[in-house]
Amino acid sequence: MQLQKRDKGLKPLMKPFSESRHFRMERVADGVFAAISKPGTGSLGNAAIIDLGDATLVVDTMLTLEAARDLRDAAESLFGKPVSYVFNTHWHVDHTFGNQVFAPAAQIISTSKTRQMMSTLLKERIAQHLAQPDEFYQELQPIEEKIREEKDDKLRLEMQLDVGYDREYIKGLPDIILTLPSITFEHDLTLHGSRRSVQLITYGGGHSECDAFVYLPDEQTAVMGDLVFSGQHPVMRRADPDQWISILDRVEELDLETIVPGHGDVGTLEALRQVREYITEMTAIAEKLVRHNRTAEDAAIPEKYRDWHFTSDFKVNLQRLIELMGERI
Numbered sequence: 428m429q430l431q432k433r434d435k436g437l438k439p440l441m442k443p444f445s446e447s448r449h450f451r452m453e454r455v456a457d458g459v460f461a462a463i464s465k466p467g468t469g470s471l472g473n474a475a476i477i478d479l480g481d482a483t484l485v486v487d488t489m490l491t492l493e494a495a496r497d498l499r500d501a502a503e504s505l506f507g508k509p510v511s512y513v514f515n516t517h518w519h520v521d522h523t524f525g526n527q528v529f530a531p532a533a534q535i536i537s538t539s540k541t542r543q544m545m546s547t548l549l550k551e552r553i554a555q556h557l558a559q560p561d562e563f564y565q566e567l568q569p570i571e572e573k574i575r576e577e578k579d580d581k582l583r584l585e586m587q588l589d590v591g592y593d594r595e596y597i598k599g600l601p602d603i604i605l606t607l608p609s610i611t612f613e614h615d616l617t618l619h620g621s622r623r624s625v626q627l628i629t630y631g632g633g634h635s636e637c638d639a640f641v642y643l644p645d646e647q648t649a650v651m652g653d654l655v656f657s658g659q660h661p662v663m664r665r666a667d668p669d670q671w672i673s674i675l676d677r678v679e680e681l682d683l684e685t686i687v688p689g690h691g692d693v694g695t696l697e698a699l700r701q702v703r704e705y706i707t708e709m710t711a712i713a714e715k716l717v718r719h720n721r722t723a724e725d726a727a728i729p730e731k732y733r734d735w736h737f738t739s740d741f742k743v744n745l746q747r748l749i750e751l752m753g754e755r756i
């Protein structure tokens with residue numbers, strides 16, 4: 428899709444943008460665009476570009492610098508000016524690694540907790556992986572072995588994509604400058620632009636230690652980060668399932684129609700409800716497994732989730748839930 432300068436009065440384009448191999452642009456509302464990740468590329472997560480009028484806000488910055496540069500070019504091309512604000516919905520690398528492409532020209536915003544996670548756990552992980560990249564590659568070997576043996580085409584393809592993302596991550600790591608948010612907030616923060624105001628809100632952590640989202644009341648739209656996955660198994664590796672459900676309950680009370688998920692296609696509130704239903708069902712499956720002394724390996728994916736992507740997360744999610752149940756005993 429060719430994105431053209433919308434207003435002849437704007438400054439000349441900084442760099443023409445036509446298309447990215449990492450994402451496709453989707454117009455969500457006037458002046459609101461979603462950058463939807465193309466599978467197997469350096470984006471991994473979705474992002475969004477929002478015109479505030481006298482400023483541009485970019486939500487999340489993808490996994491690789493190449494993807495982030497495309498995102499910046501798309502934003503500048505759309506609205507004819509540098510990006511003023513970047514918002515990290517949470518600390519995961521596919522939402523924060525591109526930060527350095529936008530700073531220092533743009534102010535980076537997150538919750539205090541997300542910044543804290545970036546300056547501690549993420550920083551340590553980066554240092555560890557940089558010091559011992561071979562160990563990281565070694566961990567991929569058994570997975571690659573499994574891929575060769577996997578008979579299920581869908582699962583094999585998705586495992587290949589997963590390993591591809593891991594390889595993108597470790598390959599790009601030496602060039603990453605951990606760029607921490609310069610503005611933080613506790614509960615919510617409103618950005619007032621000449622064209623629209625947007626609310627940055629957190630109700631705590633569900634998918635990660637702290638998840639925040641962007642609410643555009645006039646457009647009845649929210650850019651949800653990884654609180655919502657669409658058509659994919661929500662990643663629950665570090666999740667707090669009960670909190671996640673209560674966060675989604677609160678989000679549903681907002682006046683909302685359109686949801687931009689952290690992964691998957693733009694959808695409606697139905698996408699949010701599906702995530703809630705998934706967490707509830709997965710919890711029931713995990714409880715049953717524990718009761719019968721079984722493990723995640725013994726569980727089959729329910730029919731309605733068979734077409735979803737991130738298939739390998741099904742078992743990882745169950746393991747997480749079983750672990751959490753063990754902690755409660």
Ligand SMILES: [Zn+2]
Binds near residue numbers: 517519634635662
């Ligand atoms: Zn995430």
